[in-house]
Amino acid sequence: MPTFVVTLRLPESFDEDFIALIPTHRQFINQLLAERIIESYAISADRSRGWVTLHADDAAEVRAVVEQFPLYRYFGQIEVDELFIFDSAATRFPPISLN
Secondary structure, three states, X not given: OOEXXXXXXXXXXXXXXXXXXXXXXXXXXXXXXXXXXXXXXXXXXOOOEEEEEEEOOOHHHHHHHHOOOOOHHHOOEXXXXXXXXXXXXXXXXXXXXXX
């Protein structure tokens, strides 16, 4: 199954409605991580952008998943890119210990 990275633009400031949705949003993200739909989820230190790496059949399916995010209506810009290579330490086998 192809892997995609989604770049999200977050609002410049967060109102009370946005902040109130964060726990629901995190719960949904955690569910998708547990289901291995999302491979990784990151927000920049300045909270202006986010990146989500996920598995889907095509970009339309990726957008359908992102549109389910509780914070979706607050995203200013969404970019979806299919990856040719996605490699991470988290997806590797742990080192073998001979002890």
